[in-house]
Structure formats: C-alpha cells, structure tokens
Amino acid sequence: MAGLQAGAPTPTALTVHNQSRVLEIDFSDGASFRIPLELMRVYSPSAEVQGHGPGQEVLQTGKRNVTLQELEAVGNYAVKPVFSDGHESGIFSWDYLYHLGADQDSLWAEYQRRLQAAGVDRDAPMVQAGGHACGSH
Template structure:
C-alpha cells in the first residue's frame, strides 16, 4: 500500500529545507511540490487542528516561522513531522501531502479568508490551550 489509496503516487524524493521552511517532495507521477511548513502546520490532519468533526477546526495563527525539527516515517504510507512549536500529532499520508502540494494556492486563500473572518492576524500568537488535550485519546 503506497498511500491511503492503492493507486496513489508515492514520494520518490523528500527533502526538508529548514532555511526556507519548506518540504520539497517529488512523486512517482512526476509531480513536484514545495510545501511551506506554515501551510503544513495550519492544515495539520491532527485532531488538535481539525477537531473531531466538521465545524470544530481550530484556526492556527503565529505559525509563519515554524520549522520541522524531525520527520518520522510512518509505515510505507506517511510521515509524522515534529514542528518547532511542539506540535507532533499530525500524520501526513502521501495522499495528504500530494493534496497540500497540489491545492496550496487554494488552501492559502482559504486560510487567509478564515483569518480575516475571525478578525485575527496571521502572526498573532495562539491563545493558551484551555483544558482539551487531544493527544490523550
């Protein structure tokens, strides 16, 4: 199983660029992406970011300078980045990384709209976590 879908492209090369804060990834179908760490962090597939269902997403702010300090393999289908802000609960499947790379212009636009709608700035620090720690289940 390559990704979560059997016919998904698989990474042929994956490079962490901490200086420019981007993940460079080449896939078996010839697609190549440079995914900013900030985009990966604000769209992390973790429950901490996505919530436990529609409408429970947590808008992420203050992630422009985030780095990937470690990239752990997860089987043959994903990686788990450890971000410099301590976030490490997101498992990024090959399918999801392909989606982030392929849709990053649309995802950036959506993120900026969500920030504007919420009346917060992109570089505003995240509020303190209040009681719900998703890593516990």
C-alpha cells in the same frame, strides 16, 4: 487507509529545507511540490488542529517561522513531522501531502479567509483554549 490506495502517487524524493521553511517532495507521477512548513502546520491532520468533526477546527496562528525538528517515517504510507513549536501529533499520508502541494493556492486562500473572518492576523500568537481534554493529543 489514506495513502495506501492502489496506483496512488508515492514520494520518490523528500527534502526538508528549514532555512526556506519548505518541504520539497517529488512524486512517482512526475508531480513536484514545495510545500511551506507553515501550510503543513496550519493544516495538520491532527485532532488538535482539525477537531473531532466539522466546525471544530482550531485556527492556527503564529506559525510563519515554524521549522521541522524531525520527520519520522510512518510505515510505507506517511510521515510524522515534529514541528519547532512542539506540535507532533499529525500524521501526513502521501495523499494528504499531495493534496497540500497540489491545492496549496486554494488552501492559502481559505486560510486567509478564516483569519479575516476571525479578525486575527496570521502572525498573532496562538490563544490557548482551556478545558479541552479529549485525550487524543
């Protein structure tokens, strides 16, 4: 399971900064990241965002000002954020948070590319797709 690999870095400190909208996280290998909450939200590992397979991702928009209402521990391997827009189905393992922090420049670039390809602004309101009922959200 992700986040439980032997020797993988684990968090030593985790601080939510809702005013600046970042999650500050320090890892046992000395790495330290300030992950924008918007980045976490648009790359949530939930099926609602990622879909159920390649090509089923749902482009997230209007998340620039999202904050965290809650951050629940999930065992010793992850956290489950509750975002201010109501999204709460993503479980962020330690290795996924490390990935978001370490690769945020390339993830932002990919997000910008996807927005441009869709002809949508990052601040556009989300358009709700109708009829999807997979039961995993």
